[in-house]
Amino acid sequence: MGNVVTIEKVGVVGCGLMGSGIAEVTARAGFGVTVLEINQRALARGRKRIEGSLGKAVQKNRLTAVERDAAQGRILYTTALADLADRDLVIEAIVEDFSTKRKLFGRLHEVCAERTVFASNTSSLPITDLSAGTRPGRFVGLHFFNPVPVMKLVEVVRTIATTPDTLDAALDFGRRLDKVPIVAKDNPGFVVNLLLVPYMLDAIRQAERGVANVSDMDRAMMLGCGHPMGPFALCDLVGLDTIHKIAEIMFGEYREQRYAPPPLLRRMVTLGRYGRKSGLGFYDWSGEEPVPAPL
Numbered sequence: 001m002g003n004v005v006t007i008e009k010v011g012v013v014g015c016g017l018m019g020s021g022i023a024e025v026t027a028r029a030g031f032g033v034t035v036l037e038i039n040q041r042a043l044a045r046g047r048k049r050i051e052g053s054l055g056k057a058v059q060k061n062r063l064t065a066v067e068r069d070a071a072q073g074r075i076l077y078t079t080a081l082a083d084l085a086d087r088d089l090v091i092e093a094i095v096e097d098f099s100t101k102r103k104l105f106g107r108l109h110e111v112c113a114e115r116t117v118f119a120s121n122t123s124s125l126p127i128t129d130l131s132a133g134t135r136p137g138r139f140v141g142l143h144f145f146n147p148v149p150v151m152k153l154v155e156v157v158r159t160i161a162t163t164p165d166t167l168d169a170a171l172d173f174g175r176r177l178d179k180v181p182i183v184a185k186d187n188p189g190f191v192v193n194l195l196l197v198p199y200m201l202d203a204i205r206q207a208e209r210g211v212a213n214v215s216d217m218d219r220a221m222m223l224g225c226g227h228p229m230g231p232f233a234l235c236d237l238v239g240l241d242t243i244h245k246i247a248e249i250m251f252g253e254y255r256e257q258r259y260a261p262p263p264l265l266r267r268m269v270t271l272g273r274y275g276r277k278s279g280l281g282f283y284d285w286s287g288e289e290p291v292p293a294p295l
Contacts (some may be wrong), residue, residue: 011087015046019093021148027071034076093121109134124246127186128159136161140170154179159186188253198258203231232282236275
């Protein structure tokens with residue numbers, strides 16, 4: 001494959017919650033960033049999200065106004081795939097759907113230079129499968145955590161085809177973002193979700209059984225185990241629809257009951273109770289303080 005170029009120019013495809021966070025931290029770290037969205041409306045929403053987050057960082061004295069302006073100046077917003085042709089690294093952060101992601105990488109493979117490294121921010125889909133038919137040697141997972149500007153971890157996922165220089169470049173990129181990168185094998189769930197998702201699913205099963213109410217179980221894990229938040233508040237933060245999709249993918253791979261989505265989770269997702277982003281999940285988030293919602 002030749003030597004991997006130093007990563008300086010980065011593309012981010014998707015400017016939703018995760019994509020905007022990735023674009024923000026990348027620009028703050030001094031990289032030139034091109035953000036691609038499907039249309040101008042989505043692009044405007046993403047830009048507003050990034051600029052709002054940078055503004056809050058200034059208010060909290062985590063960033064100076066000069067640093068904010070410099071970061072904003074490093075970001076180019078576009079709806080044209082061709083604008084990613086010169087990128088050293090392209091990170092995909094679109095909807096968690098295999099066929100949509102695979103189609104995107106096929107198009108990127110045609111547009112981008114051979115040296116360009118591809119990365120997916122998927123939380124559960126196999127990186128090997130996403131890379132097939134493109135450039136498996138120059139393909140990794142870069143799984144960031146929400147909120148990206150705050151969370152220090154990034155999982156760097158290698159496949160059996162990922163070249164050592166590509167992996168090294170991805171790890172170096174993570175460190176330059178002031179993140180702590182860890183290397184994970186290409187298995188569904190990687191490291192964090194492999195351990196975390198069964199914990200959250202089991203908490204939901206205990207709620208189904210009536211072991212205790214949601215707020216008491218959350219308090220129990222916070223005060224008894226030192227967790228910063230309980231499993232149900234965490235479910236609402238992550239998104240119940242996201243957890244459901246990850247659980248389905250992991251259950252499909254491992255066929256172990258602990259990864260199977262509980263009936264209560266399915267019912268809540270069917271009703272559009274996704275957690276904080278919809279305003280209702282295990283808690284009602286519409287007021288100043290969340291209150292347990294009926295189950």
